[in-house]
Amino acid sequence: MLKKFLEEIMVLIVGKQAEPIVSLLDGKKYVNEFIIAKKLNLTINQTRNILYKISDYGLVSFIRKKDKRKGWYTYFWKIEIMKCLEFLKANLTQKMDQIYHQIKSRETKEFYACQRCHIEFNEESALIYNFTCPECGNILSRKDNTSAINEYNKELEKLKKELKLVDEELNKEKEKLEKSRVREAKKEEKIKKEIKKSAADERKKIREKEAKKNKKASKIKIPKKKLPKKKEKKNKETKKKKESKKKKR
Numbered sequence: 001m002l003k004k005f006l007e008e009i010m011v012l013i014v015g016k017q018a019e020p021i022v023s024l025l026d027g028k029k030y031v032n033e034f035i036i037a038k039k040l041n042l043t044i045n046q047t048r049n050i051l052y053k054i055s056d057y058g059l060v061s062f063i064r065k066k067d068k069r070k071g072w073y074t075y076f077w078k079i080e081i082m083k084c085l086e087f088l089k090a091n092l093t094q095k096m097d098q099i100y101h102q103i104k105s106r107e108t109k110e111f112y113a114c115q116r117c118h119i120e121f122n123e124e125s126a127l128i129y130n131f132t133c134p135e136c137g138n139i140l141s142r143k144d145n146t147s148a149i150n151e152y153n154k155e156l157e158k159l160k161k162e163l164k165l166v167d168e169e170l171n172k173e174k175e176k177l178e179k180s181r182v183r184e185a186k187k188e189e190k191i192k193k194e195i196k197k198s199a200a201d202e203r204k205k206i207r208e209k210e211a212k213k214n215k216k217a218s219k220i221k222i223p224k225k226k227l228p229k230k231k232e233k234k235n236k237e238t239k240k241k242k243e244s245k246k247k248k249r
Helices: 002-013 033-040 044-055 081-108 123-128 146-219 229-248
Strands: 060-066 073-079 111-113 120-122 141-143
Touching: 002 044, 002 081, 002 146, 033 044, 033 073, 044 060, 044 073, 081 146, 111 123, 120 123
Parallel strands: none
Antiparallel strands: 060 073, 111 120, 111 141
């Protein structure tokens, strides 16, 4: 069903010739434009023109890579499924609005037609032409809107069913995107945890190294410096003199 919708979009934008491009484009990977051109049996310029038209609506995206040897760029294309489905939904909604408007118009206004030329006129136009056909001069007859309203209602029901299916496909794609986001978030969280763990391990190693160094340093005994004997005697004499001076005071 998704493929059918995507093909419908391509036909709406570019025409019938763009329908096969859906089978060649991927929603996850970028595809080389030369491969697309070869499989479509078109020149690279014709292929690019089709892709550029679709790109104007934002329904395909591309990246480009430069050939280092030749110097030119090669484009790689990817179909944007969510945007395509949203585009189709908007298109269907617009068609439905137009039909609602037509039904309301048929229910509230009168229409006239020329039986010979099969040309239809609203009441204002019929009055302008004095209820005669401007092509053949035949008198216009009042038209029964019942069959037209029935046809519009049938078309409306078809569009409603298609819109429901498009909504279902949109929900599927949203679920896929959400699952993908959750997976990416889990991956990022895992990487963050691993980075934190490795950083913590590194800090632990540094602390352990510092602790070992400090332990070794504490075990090393620093020998006390002994004063020379002469200095020791002098120090004793100076102490005695100070004490004697204190006593005299």
